[in-house]
Every structure is written in structure tokens, then in C-alpha cells.
Amino acid sequence: MTRSASVPGTVTDPVGATDPTRPAVWRRVTSVTVRRWPTWLALAVAAISLGDLGDGTELAFVLVLAATGYLFVAVVDRVPATWPVLLGLVAMVVVLRLLDLDPVPALTVVAAALIAVGMIGGRLRGPGLYGLQTPAALGFIALGLAALLVPAAIGHYVVAAGLLGHAAWDAVHWRANKIVARSFSEWCGVWDLILGLGILILVP
Template sequence: MADSARATDPPGIPNVTGRPGWLRAASAVGRRWPTWLALAWAAISLADVSDGLEYMVLFVLPATGYLFLAVVDLPRITWAVGLAAMATVVVLRMLDINPWPALAVAVVTLAAVGLINGQLRKPGLYALQSPGALAFMAFGLLVLAVPTTVGGYLVAAGLLGHATWDAVHWRADKIVSRSFAEWCGVLDLVLGVGLLVVLLLR
């Protein structure tokens, strides 16, 4: 009977029924590494949060990156694009150059290129990328225009909004890699809620 069951296993699929429970649990935990990475980052960051405006880049920059990835249609390079974008902002700030004009130009340029080559005229998430990126960019500029006491709450709202945007991409498994959408979504959610709590307790 066992030999018969073994013979019907699909080729290339290991028989995991005999694996110990702790090994299956460890495997399940390991698959959620983007969540653990996001939680660790959020815990370290929230321990030293000031007015919260420093988090604004976390919903404007990824929205720009998502737009770029929709235009080039290469989800496999998501992490490379994300790391390159963050490094660019860090370098610009070290050189005392305001990154927001460059980001605004990038969003407008990418939206134009995507509409011309047809990528952003595809139905579904592709068509939503340019209005989504423009909305997050406009929201970021609004944060810069209001008093800091109000801006912190707007940043929290922006983070929660982008967490929702990440969840949509994670569920659809399109445009960006699922691991990045998971990491970004958990980070945005925890930072958004955490920032609200910090601001309300002050």
C-alpha cells in the first residue's frame, strides 16, 4: 500500500509527510522573512522617532519604484530597484540636495513613458500605477506644506494608505515581487500605527 502511494507521487515533489513538526514550523516561519525583517526595522525606527516626517519617503519612494517597475515590467528586479532608490535618496541628502523635485520629475516622466509605450494603459493594476504614484507624491507635497504637528498625522495616514497599496500588489502578485510587497506592507502598517500612537501620547 505504501509502495503504491509512493509510486503515485508527482515526479520532483518530495514526500513531506514524514517531516517533523518542528521542521515544518521552521520552514513556515522562514518563508515569512520579509515580515520579520519589516518588524525588526519598524521596532528600531520607532524607538527613535521624532515628528514622523522622516517616514514620508517610505510611501512616496516605493510608489515611484512601483511605477518604474510597471513601466519596465520586470518584477524580478524589485529589490534591486528598491535598494537603488533608497541609496539615491541617502546620497542626495548627504549632498544636501532636496530629493523631492527629482522624485516629482521621475514620477511625471515615468507616467508619460508608460502611457506612450502602452504599459500603463493595460487594464487592472497597470492602469492604476500612474494615478497612484501621482496621488502619493501629491500627498507627500501636502505634508511639506502643513505645520509639523499636522504633518505627522498625515504621514501616518500616508503609510497606512501605502500599506493597503502593498496589500493589493501582494494579493495580485503583479508588477512587484511578492516578498517586497510583504516587507513594504508590514513596515508601512507597523510604522503608521506606531507613529499614530506616539503622536497621540505626546
């Protein structure tokens, strides 16, 4: 009987052998999933926010909150402070809500103080994104305030437009990887995008 000689340089693949590339594929999938944790967190928070959605104008404070957060981190110029600053501002909003107070005026005062400090100290007069923080913050805060002053039938469109605009602002920071932590700009961008689209779709 003639034996079939194996061709040099070939690797046999017996039935039932494990594909050596499979663990690498799963590792890559797991790695990508873990790295995108800000996106998953944003989707969860957005689902909670939209689950109790009213006329949409109640989310106007998000525009003022986001603008204040960006200003704060830009003025202190410490990227690692991004998430602690967010948690501190959210805690302030929660306390004001428990006291049955609107958080928008308080956040606006904080933002105004930050702009003053940043302009006097020169941090917000810097080049690039630093110099754009003040006009951007004023624009988003103005939209948040306007949404509360006009009828709700118009106000929810103002909030949605502001949120979608801020999602684009987040994308600019994510791409530049400056001012705030990149994980934050990803989280905030996805959150703003989902909230803005949610208002347009869910509010009649």
C-alpha cells in the same frame, strides 16, 4: 500464566518512544518562519526607523519612494527587478541625504518621468493594476508633498494616513501577485503598517 494477545492492527507506544510527527511539526514551523523573512525584515527596519522618530513628517519621503518604486517596476514590467530597483532608489536617497538635500523633489521628478514614459509606451495604460499605478502614485506623492507643506501637527497625521493607505495598496499587490515581487509587497506592507501605526502612537 496467560499472555495478553496483541490486538491486530494496533501499534504499541513504549515509554520514551519519539513522536514521529514531531520532526514534521518543526519542519513546518521552520518553513513558515523562513518563508516570512520579508515580515521579519520589515519589523527590523521599522524598529530602526521609529527608534529615531521626530515629528513624523520626516517619513513623508517613504510615500514618494514607494510610489516611485512601484511605477519603475510597472514600466519596465520585470518582477525580478523589484528588489534591485528598491536598492537603487534607497541608494539615491542616501546620497542626497549625505549631500544635505531633500530626496522628495528628486524622487518626484523620477516618478513624473516614469509616468510619462509609461503612458507614452502604453504600459501604464494597461488593464487592471497597470492602469491603476498612475493615479495611485499621484495620490501617494500628493500626500507626501502635502505633509511637508502643512504644519507638523497636521502633517504627521497625513503621513500616517498615507502609510496605512499604502499598506492596503501593498496588500492588493500581494494578493494579486502582480507588478512587484510578492516578497516586496509583503515587506513593504508590513513596514508601512508599522510606520503608520508608530507615528499615530508615538508622535504627540
